[in-house]
Amino acid sequence: MGTPIGKELKERVIDAFLNNEKQADIARRFQLPKYSVSKIIIRYNERGHLNNNPKSGRPQKTTINMDRRIKRISENDPWKSASKIIAEIPEVGVSTRTIQRRLVAAKLFSRRPAKKPLISERNRRARLQFAREHLN
Structure with missing residues (x-):
């Protein structure tokens, strides 16, 4: 085309x-x-005119500015879920699925932190001591 x-x-x-x-x-x-x-x-x-016909389907509920705001919130904190983004902008009044679609359109996809064991206080001290002993 x-x-x-x-x-x-x-x-x-x-x-x-x-x-x-x-x-x-x-x-x-x-x-x-x-x-x-x-x-x-x-x-x-x-x-009788040159204007384009209206498009079919329901118009988007979010504006371009709202989409930018959603993207900015997600870029500032990539681990924030769609429901938490909605909580930050209550005046929008959209579903979590809508937020997810806007993020996908902005090429921002969901993330999940890697699961790893927590380091105990005793192990933390032992690792620090080992690092200091083997510094040079």
């Missing part, structure tokens, strides 16, 4: 068409494929 054609260029294509220029001439002049020129004209004739 090629790059999208801007609204300004579409308007110029329609102006040329309304001035009785041939589609092939319009395509050559604006360096567009004939098919693209044809589609622009067909859609203009069907709809």
